[in-house]
Amino acid sequence: MDAAVKRFIRDTALFLTLALALLFFINYFYESKVLPNHILEKKDQNYRLYLSSLDKKQIDYAFFGDSHFFNGIDPHQINGSFNFGVPNENYVKIYYKLKQILEQDHVQVKYVILEADLNSLSTLTTDETRLLHELWYYHNYVPFSDIVQITGKTSSDVLARSYLPIIGARENLVVDFYHAFWHQTIPELYRGWHCLNGSLPEDSDVETNALDRTDTYFKNQNITSPLALAYFEKTVRLADDNHITVILVRSPVSKPYDNATILRNITKEEYYARVFSALKNNTDDYYILDYSSLYFDYPEYFSDVDHLNCIGSEIFSRRLATDLESLNKTS
Incomplete structure (x- = not known):
């Protein structure tokens, strides 16, 4: 082997060693500085803390959904509840979370409340980014x-993304580090809930925002x-x-958002016929609560066109608590 080949092998080995060292170094800081404040970690910590405070591992009302529930269901108003809602949630994640809660954490759950909004089952929820x-x-x-089966990724890719988080986060790496070191905002959670401030603008922008949000979803x-x-x-x-009653809930949305879904020809009737059929084919113990039009005349309850603000969340959750209590008495 001549000197040039030896030098090439040595330089290549050195480069790979340095590259791997840099990869593991960045990953270490990502795991230690970014992930502890990720909403999934904060929710998990919040859940574990709540569980440890209970005399008995029992949650009467377990809420599962995306940001509509995360920001819209206030457990202050609903005794024995925990809000498992997370932004960009989907039913693949919800299934495995509920399975973990029931089979690994051995929590007794009386009611599972599932979000059934127009966007809850769309293909957007199961695209590669979610x-x-x-x-x-x-x-x-x-x-x-x-x-491996669900994502279609190779075993090596799944392993790498599982144990080297920066690989999966590479598109947002710079933004994640920026927020972690210079502009850190850690959400305050109460039993999994985080409320939003703000209110809808009182001008034509709200109509544009509603159309933009509808286009984002659909x-x-x-x-x-199908997944x-x-x-x-x-x-x-x-x-x-597990002998748990299922309750489907349609979250409140603003009138401009509802109008936008009509303008975009979103087929609500066909969609809900499919969802309700899937529900009824898999359980006889269920209820359906529709609050989608409840606050059409109260734009001040919304932070944006389809998310309740802090005031709206409190008012809605009080109403929901009353309805849940009524169902509890009749079941």
């Missing part, structure tokens, strides 16, 4: 073989993802197998 994207977190709950998307629907059914069956 479908088990945070593998550093979800590999603790979802079996490895299931992750443009170039199908309103029902999301399949895991919705699995979630309902899991609840039924």
